[in-house]
Amino acid sequence: MVLLGPPGAGKGTQAVMLAERLNYLHLSTGDILRENVKQGTEIGKKAKSYMDKGELVPDDIVIEMMLDEIKTDAKDRDFILDGFPRTIYQAGKIDAALEKLKLDIDLVIYFKTSLKIVLFRLTGRRLCRECGENYHIVNMPPKKEGVCDKCKSELYRRKDDVEETIKKRLEVFEGQTKELIDYYKGKGVLKEISGDLDAEEVYEKLSVII
Ligand SMILES: [Zn+2]
The missing domain is CATH 3.40.50.300 (P-loop containing nucleotide triphosphate hydrolases)
Incomplete structure (x- = not known):
């Protein structure tokens, strides 16, 4: 598939x-x-x-x-x-x-x-530097802001996730x-x-x- x-x-x-x-x-x-x-x-x-x-x-x-x-x-x-x-x-x-x-x-x-949905999802997306796990500041926030639930590494916003x-x-x-x-x-x-x-x-x- x-x-x-x-x-x-x-x-x-x-x-x-x-x-x-x-x-x-x-x-x-x-x-x-x-x-x-x-x-x-x-x-x-x-x-x-x-x-x-x-x-x-x-x-x-x-x-x-x-x-x-x-x-x-x-x-x-x-x-x-x-x-x-x-x-x-x-x-x-x-x-x-x-x-x-x-x-x-x-x-x-x-x-x-x-387009509206894509913009909402991507501008709010945060990724883990270490394991690549995906988060969203509204839909799927990590337990602790800026920190990956899975591996405790730092989350970041992709440079190309801007409007x-x-x-x-x-x-x-x-x-x-x-x-x-x-x-x-x-x-x-x-x-x-x-x-x-x-x-x-x-x-x-x-x-x-x-
Ligand atoms: Zn992680």
Whole structure:
């Protein structure tokens, strides 16, 4: 399954819920990237060289990392790709690689989300520096302000979680995603859900589709 949607659509939250309740394997590019960098794998080192310069990690590196994960962990288990693929190029690469493994993406959920909701969620979002856990100052505050419940590390606000940058990120997303949506529509696997709803409501709808 692929969860597709703009930043702030709630994909990550749903992926975690699906993993906990239905035992899906949750593959998030952010987590996998962090893990590879932390463990100092070959590919992690390559990725880090871009991150240190403040550049985006190139497509091919992200793809290689995701495929490694799929090959090792997802062979006998249903899996969710969260935040990936983001471009039609990545989608084509993933499809070709999955075909070799006799695997298939059979459901793509598009989280259609309004600008107002995305702005509210992202400007209030706080992340843990250490473990990457997500919080929201209104919806999901940590027990102690500025401190991660899980690992007690410092929480921070992403530099790009400000209104102007969020709007730009959404434009980029929309530009990339139009093609991607058509691609999956063409394969007959695309379903749309409102990302504006509460997490439990979205989960309910998602369960019905699954
Ligand atoms: Zn933490």
